Amino acid sequence: MAHPDEIKGPEADALPDTATLPAELAALYLCISPAQLADLRKSKRPEGRAGNGPSIIKPVEGGPAGPKDPVLYKLGTLREFAKAHAAPSAFDxxxxxxxxxxxxxxxxxxxxxxxxxxxxxxxxxxxxxxxxxxxxxxxxxxxxxxxxxxxxxxxxxxxxxxxxxxxxxxxxxxxxxxxxxxxxxxIEAALAETAQLAAASSPDAAG
Structure with a gap:
């Protein structure tokens, strides 16, 4: 195994899976809005209604619990979700x-x-x-x-x-x-067609 200092390429420039991102950056990573991400962490029943089913994306457990504290997500969790949902985003x-x-x-x-x-x-x-x-x-x-x-x-x-x-x-x-x-x-094509239409309907053209 290579020493951490010897790692090169994309892996050396990427954050590890254990890194955490606040909700705003987590949503950006997944190419969705913060509101969509908040919805994804709600429990859902299989038919899609709110219930006691598992969360689709779980934030970091044991972190800040206060209402004003940021919700954090592990990057590994976000990467797994991104791989499973690779369809074009609303941004695309x-x-x-x-x-x-x-x-x-x-x-x-x-x-x-x-x-x-x-x-x-x-x-x-x-x-x-x-x-x-x-x-x-x-x-x-x-x-x-x-x-x-x-x-x-x-x-x-x-x-x-x-x-x-x-x-x-x-x-x-x-x-x-x-x-x-x-x-x-x-626009230029429409102008040309308008000119042709006007010319075809003019009195001189009719004569």
């Missing part, structure tokens, strides 16, 4: 819903902790919902340690924000630019 649906989703749906983005330039402009790092991102585990480790933060933005806002690297910004922004090109082409 919003991202792929075309222009309406691009300009209206809020998605979570990793961002640098402090503004880099004047006027407090945020500097984005990547999409926090993107479970296919090979750097996601590393970024959650940085997030849990307070080295970075996350912010909720529409895709349009994110594309118009500053990013930590050009390649990530370009790849993300191209999706919005493609949508804009498609919208522009549709």
């Amino acid at each position: 649906g919003a991202l792929n819903s075309g222009m309406p989703g691009w300009v209206s749906a809020k998605l979570p983005f990793f961002a640098e902790r402090e503004p880099r330039i004047k006027r407090g402009k945020r500097v984005l790092i990547g999409g926090a919902w993107d479970r296919a991102d090979p750097l996601r585990e590393k970024r959650f480790k940085e997030l849990a340690k307070g080295r970075i933060r996350f912010t909720s933005l529409t895709c349009a806002e994110a594309a118009a924000s500053l990013w930590a690297d050009v390649a990530s910004h370009s790849a993300f922004a191209e999706r919005g630019l493609a949508l804009l090109r498609s919208e522009t082409q549709a």
Whole structure:
């Protein structure tokens, strides 16, 4: 077995399964809302009604019990749940819903902790919902340690924000630019058809 100091690759950048995350970050890890996560820790009967059945996701037992204390989740539990529920999330649906989703749906983005330039402009790092991102585990480790933060933005806002690297910004922004090109082409095509319709119904055309 390799010495901990010799571990390299994604495992070295990831938090261990025994690490705990507060509910807000746990929900972010699972690509669901905090309200959905709260619902998942309620006991349910097999038919889905509230009852005395087992919780779907159990928070850490023996932790803070006060109503104002944070609920904590073991990362290993979250990883197991994520593997068992790998279907596209609501964030994925919003991202792929075309222009309406691009300009209206809020998605979570990793961002640098402090503004880099004047006027407090945020500097984005990547999409926090993107479970296919090979750097996601590393970024959650940085997030849990307070080295970075996350912010909720529409895709349009994110594309118009500053990013930590050009390649990530370009790849993300191209999706919005493609949508804009498609919208522009549709509008131009409709204008051309309107012109043809007007020309066909004009008195000169009828004569």
